[in-house]
Amino acid sequence: MKKISIIYWSGTGNTEKMAELISEGAVSSDTKVNLLNVSSATIEDVTGADVIALGCSAMGDEVLEEGEMEPFVESIQDKLSGKNVALFGSYGWGDGQWMRDWKERMENSNAILINDGLMVNGEPDGEGIKECKELGKKLASL
Numbered sequence: 030m031k032k033i034s035i036i037y038w039s040g041t042g043n044t045e046k047m048a049e050l051i052s053e054g055a056v057s058s059d060t061k062v063n064l065l066n067v068s069s070a071t072i073e074d075v076t077g078a079d080v081i082a083l084g085c086s087a088m089g090d091e092v093l094e095e096g097e098m099e100p101f102v103e104s105i106q107d108k109l110s111g112k113n114v115a116l117f118g119s120y121g122w123g124d125g126q127w128m129r130d131w132k133e134r135m136e137n138s139n140a141i142l143i144n145d146g147l148m149v150n151g152e153p154d155g156e157g158i159k160e161c162k163e164l165g166k167k168l169a170s171l
């Protein structure tokens with residue numbers, strides 16, 4: 030059984046909705062999906078998983094949310110070498126710099142990045158919903 034942890038932070042629910050859609054797409058007879066708000070996630074949810082999807086909206090000035098998500102990402106950064114990692118998050122007015130920076134951090138941790146960082150503007154609808162479900166399927170197929 031493949032273990033997939035989907036760990037996210039979301040202020041107004043947009044990234045949370047993405048996480049739920051990714052989770053839906055990842056469910057199969059062969060997967061155990063663990064969908065977690067970062068406030069209840071532990072390092073073991075990362076180290077014990079075969080595939081990890083991390084989600085956070087663009088906050089501050091193109092950074093991860095600083096109260097919970099940033100410290101969590103910092104705490105797992107040296108545990109990601111050789112791990113399959115996907116990134117996702119919702120944004121507003123920016124050009125995705127927060128996601129590019131996050132990807133670079135994950136690459137520097139020698140994680141195996143399995144997507145380009147799925148970004149959805151605002152709340153996922155239409156194409157965004159489809160992309161989230163497809164990412165979930167991809168996580169399950171690894």
Ligand SMILES: Cc1cc2nc3c(=O)[nH]c(=O)nc-3n(C[C@H](O)[C@H](O)[C@H](O)COP(=O)(O)O)c2cc1C
Pocket residue numbers: 038039040041042043044045085086087088089090091092119120121122123124125150151152
């Ligand atoms: C305090 C704050 C800072 C934000 N900073 C950015 C930013 O730097 N770039 C951007 O594109 N959007 C920014 N946004 C917009 C959010 O990323 C956007 O509303 C997103 O859909 C929120 O998703 P969430 O509900 O999952 O938190 C910011 C929003 C807030 C409330």
